[in-house]
Amino acid sequence: MLAESQLSRRDVINGLAAGAVVLVAGRLAPTQVFAQAAAAAGTALNAWVAIAPDGIVTLQCAHSEMGQGIMTTFAAIIADELEADWSKCEVVFSPVAPAYRHPVYNWQFTGNAESIRSYHALIRKMGAAAREMLIAAAADRMRVPPSDLAAREGSVRHPGSGRTLGYGELAAAAAGKPVPAEPRVKPESEWRLVGGGRSLPRRDIPAKVEGSAIFGIDVKVPGMVYAAIASAPTLGGKIANVDRASVAGTAGVLAVVPLDYAVAVVAEHYWQARLALEKLKVTWQPGPGGSFDDANLAAMYAAAFASDAGWATAEAHGDAPVTLSSAQRVIEAEYRSPWLSHAPMEPMNATVSVTSDGVTVWAPTQGMQMTQIVLAKVLNVAPEKITVHRTFLGGGFGRRLLADFVAQAALCSKAAGRPVKLIWSREEDIGRDWYRPAFLDHARAALGPDGLPAAIHHRLVAPSILAPVSPVPVEPGTVDGLAVESLVEHPYKIANRRTDYHMLQVPIPTMVLRTTGHGPNNFALESLIDELAHAAGQDPYQYRRRLLAENAAALAVVDRAAALAGWGKAEAGRVHGMAFADCFGSYLCQVAELSVIDGAIKLHKMVSVCDPGRVLDRVNATSLIEGGVVWGLSAALYSAVTFANGHVRERNFDGFRVVTLPDTPELVTDFLQNRPAIGGLGEVGPVCVPAALANAVFAATGRRVRSLPLAREGVFTIYGKTFS
Amino acid sequence: MAKFTFTLNGAPATVDIDPSTPLLWVLRDHLGLTGTKFGCGAAQCGACTVHVDGEAVRSCVYTIDSVEGAAVTTIEGLSKDGLHRLQKAWIEHQVPQCGYCQPGFIMAAAALIAQQPKPSDADIEASITNICRCGTYARIKQAIRSAVMP
Numbered sequence: 096m097l098a099e100s101q102l103s104r105r106d107v108i109n110g111l112a113a114g115a116v117v118l119v120a121g122r123l124a125p126t127q128v129f130a131q132a133a134a135a136a137g138t139a140l141n142a143w144v145a146i147a148p149d150g151i152v153t154l155q156c157a158h159s160e161m162g163q164g165i166m167t168t169f170a171a172i173i174a175d176e177l178e179a180d181w182s183k184c185e186v187v188f189s190p191v192a193p194a195y196r197h198p199v200y201n202w203q204f205t206g207n208a209e210s211i212r213s214y215h216a217l218i219r220k221m222g223a224a225a226r227e228m229l230i231a232a233a234a235d236r237m238r239v240p241p242s243d244l245a246a247r248e249g250s251v252r253h254p255g256s257g258r259t260l261g262y263g264e265l266a267a268a269a270a271g272k273p274v275p276a277e278p279r280v281k282p283e284s285e286w287r288l289v290g291g292g293r294s295l296p297r298r299d300i301p302a303k304v305e306g307s308a309i310f311g312i313d314v315k316v317p318g319m320v321y322a323a324i325a326s327a328p329t330l331g332g333k334i335a336n337v338d339r340a341s342v343a344g345t346a347g348v349l350a351v352v353p354l355d356y357a358v359a360v361v362a363e364h365y366w367q368a369r370l371a372l373e374k375l376k377v378t379w380q381p382g383p384g385g386s387f388d389d390a391n392l393a394a395m396y397a398a399a400f401a402s403d404a405g406w407a408t409a410e411a412h413g414d415a416p417v418t419l420s421s422a423q424r425v426i427e428a429e430y431r432s433p434w435l436s437h438a439p440m441e442p443m444n445a446t447v448s449v450t451s452d453g454v455t456v457w458a459p460t461q462g463m464q465m466t467q468i469v470l471a472k473v474l475n476v477a478p479e480k481i482t483v484h485r486t487f488l489g490g491g492f493g494r495r496l497l498a499d500f501v502a503q504a505a506l507c508s509k510a511a512g513r514p515v516k517l518i519w520s521r522e523e524d525i526g527r528d529w530y531r532p533a534f535l536d537h538a539r540a541a542l543g544p545d546g547l548p549a550a551i552h553h554r555l556v557a558p559s560i561l562a563p564v565s566p567v568p569v570e571p572g573t574v575d576g577l578a579v580e581s582l583v584e585h586p587y588k589i590a591n592r593r594t595d596y597h598m599l600q601v602p603i604p605t606m607v608l609r610t611t612g613h614g615p616n617n618f619a620l621e622s623l624i625d626e627l628a629h630a631a632g633q634d635p636y637q638y639r640r641r642l643l644a645e646n647a648a649a650l651a652v653v654d655r656a657a658a659l660a661g662w663g664k665a666e667a668g669r670v671h672g673m674a675f676a677d678c679f680g681s682y683l684c685q686v687a688e689l690s691v692i693d694g695a696i697k698l699h700k701m702v703s704v705c706d707p708g709r710v711l712d713r714v715n716a717t718s719l720i721e722g723g724v725v726w727g728l729s730a731a732l733y734s735a736v737t738f739a740n741g742h743v744r745e746r747n748f749d750g751f752r753v754v755t756l757p758d759t760p761e762l763v764t765d766f767l768q769n770r771p772a773i774g775g776l777g778e779v780g781p782v783c784v785p786a787a788l789a790n791a792v793f794a795a796t797g798r799r800v801r802s803l804p805l806a807r808e809g810v811f812t813i814y815g816k817t818f819s
Numbered sequence: 820m821a822k823f824t825f826t827l828n829g830a831p832a833t834v835d836i837d838p839s840t841p842l843l844w845v846l847r848d849h850l851g852l853t854g855t856k857f858g859c860g861a862a863q864c865g866a867c868t869v870h871v872d873g874e875a876v877r878s879c880v881y882t883i884d885s886v887e888g889a890a891v892t893t894i895e896g897l898s899k900d901g902l903h904r905l906q907k908a909w910i911e912h913q914v915p916q917c918g919y920c921q922p923g924f925i926m927a928a929a930a931l932i933a934q935q936p937k938p939s940d941a942d943i944e945a946s947i948t949n950i951c952r953c954g955t956y957a958r959i960k961q962a963i964r965s966a967v968m969p
Contacts, residue, residue, distance in 0.1 A: 300915050364848050747859055756943070
């Protein structure tokens with residue numbers, strides 16, 4: 096494996112294991128200095144709720160705000176159970192502390208569409224517990240039993256007498272009341288802020304349209320200077336020599352910081368750092384990936400597929416190989432998804448101040464605990480000496496789970512003896528990412544006499560996407576549970592099904608990207624289902640209905656999507672393509688409507704119907720699905736990274752193309768709430784888009800595209816006919 | 820180093836700086852206006868869009884020596900009194916997700932509607948060429964449409 100950063104993957108994992116037990120004790124004073132609403136001083140009732148004498152309630156958001164609206168919905172869940180007055184609630188980003196860790200993984204991060212579904216039960220209880228303590232304090236003051244009292248919108252009321260006490264008056268006494276072991280959460284019928292089709296204006300939006308929201312790149316701290324960075328030009332390359340004299344006397348330059356696989360220049364101003372970095376003479380050792388290219392990669396995937404070794408079975412029900420060997424009719428196909436960069440609009444950056452007293456970080460991070468642990472290791476400082484403030488994130492998409500860029504900023508600060516803001520160029524951001532690797536799924540299906548699949552056998556070759564972000568090691572030869580998502584445990588009723596997985600080892604850093612394994616695997620599975628339906632001479636929608644016949648909630652989702660799209664009733668010249676997913680605890684069905692104009696496709700409409708169990712904020716949920724569709728369209732139509740001469744060819748948005756405004760179709764989005772448990776939304780929206788689109792392309796042209804992105808297969812939209 | 824004088828959000832501004840410095844970094848690092856964002860450094864994404872003499876420009880490739888004597892408007896100075904009608908529409912339609920690219924979109928849209936008070940959908944598609952990775956384009960279109968409605 097390449098030394099992509101001074102922390103190898105293994106080091107990161109070891110760091111996690113070692114550091115996970117020694118963390119900063121929870122501190123209730125908010126550490127988020129840039130939340131627009133300055134935190135009110137107050138009495139903490141628990142780790143999530145503090146109330147000031149003036150009645151201002153401070154609610155802790157355990158997560159990072161990267162556009163998913165979490166700081167609003169997360170806080171609203173607590174406020175609803177608390178019976179707080181929402182207009183008197185302020186939301187702050189929590190410290191990195193055990194209280195805020197994922198209740199199952201015991202790990203604080205923002206990702207995998209987990210922020211609501213994994214914390215919902217916990218934070219409802221925390222809000223309810225605080226409410227019961229406030230009621231207990233009011234009962235003392237009014238000398239009535241707590242059962243005679245009702246909490247509502249920031250006060251406790253005694254209906255019998257009409258007496259009312261505000262939360263601000265009660266907080267100090269409430270903090271001394273016993274913490275209820277099993278607080279009673281409100282029945283859903285009494286929710287006032289979330290659910291029931293409600294929506295709250297997002298707390299972060301005004302600052303984001305005024306230009307006053309503070310993202311990582313906007314942080315300013317006293318004495319701060321700037322760093323620019325250039326990585327080795329080839330995969331795994333290292334510095335052979337840095338000629339510091341080449342920038343001697345260059346305006347503003349304060350330090351040249353060799354980082355083994357990269358070099359940074361620290362200067363008074365960012366542009367000075369950039370100019371000096373261009374002047375700096377560095378010679379590089381090419382490294383093991385020095386001449387690596389697409390042909391090498393293709394050969395590695397082919398060799399892995401052909402090999403008998405390295406496979407692990409991710410799922411086996413019935414006996415798919417035996418059924419296939421005796422089947423009358425076998426459909427066989429290979430589906431490919433490309434290498435992808437995350438490319439959030441805010442390039443990687445971090446501001447770090449390393450002093451003898453401790454380390455302070457201001458970073459747009461999804462990996463708050465990872466950041467603390469990685470810095471502790473890199474700087475050899477105790478984790479409790481490291482304070483991590485998280486800013487707004489200009490997109491994340493998984494990339495900011497890692498702390499490589501924060502560690503670089505820390506080393507620059509240490510070298511310069513000043514607080515340093517390190518900013519990657521876009522070329523570094525796309526050209527030196529930890530990529531979502533290519534997926535190759537070879538699928539074989541046996542059609543039974545009814546035309547339905549009697550067996551499906553997937554053989555998937557893909558590098559691990561989980562390894563760099565996993566708190567526990569992910570060993571070669573085992574199953575990466577994220578990499579096989581959507582191929583396994585899907586709700587289609589198929590008696591014999593099997594998925595084998597080969598964790599390919601590649602000299603390229605790989606990791607999760609929004610949609611994790613569901614994205615590439617849904618493209619494979621849902622293209623295959625479409626192919627099987629056509630092979631059986633059946634309608635693809637009705638075919639899916641037959642496979643989901645025993646799952647009422649899933650059926651309702653495909654039925655609603657078909658109804659909204661007018662399946663089978665497209666206007667002349669237009670066609671539909673459908674795909675369905677069970678992902679992140681939610682069901683999704685999407686229907687693409689397109690026509691072909693002069694050999695190019697015009698996407699008219701994308702219908703999305705999602706069942707996440709409960710929709711807590713209708714407008715925000717719609718926003719996440721709508722935006723997800725556009726994200727999925729970029730992946731389906733345009734985006735890919737490729738390799739030549741040991742480096743990534745695409746370095747900016749001219750090469751790494753994404754969808755722009757004209758390619759955005761009409762978006763029709765609806766929700767159902769039949770699933771029993773609450774599901775995720777942030778990663779769901781893009782999942783079915785590539786298959787729905789490819790299936791519609793087949794319906795329109797008879798051409799089956801089994802490799803993404805479509806533009807690289809010669810399928811263009813009317814806006815994207817040119818392709819570099 | 821050289822001295823450059825221009826008007827910034829209606830007030831005089833002077834900087835003494837390398838003439839090749841992009842306006843973006845002058846605004847962000849020297850003049851403290853961080854609403855204008857760095858996205859690509861190559862005039863491809865539009866996150867850095869500001870107005871120079873009323874025209875939308877991509878400030879990441881617009882060097883400070885071209886700004887001498889000009890009037891520069893950033894997101895912070897888009898409206899003299901409260902929010903611009905586009906900013907109000909952006910809030911009403913809950914447009915931003917991560918929000919990083921939105922000042923650039925708003926500045927591009929403001930230049931468009933200043934020149935074409937009633938842009939058609941085709942006008943919007945042709946002139947709003949910024950990139951949003953969160954995919955808020957549909958709401959951006961709705962917000963522009965609603966802002967120009969009588």
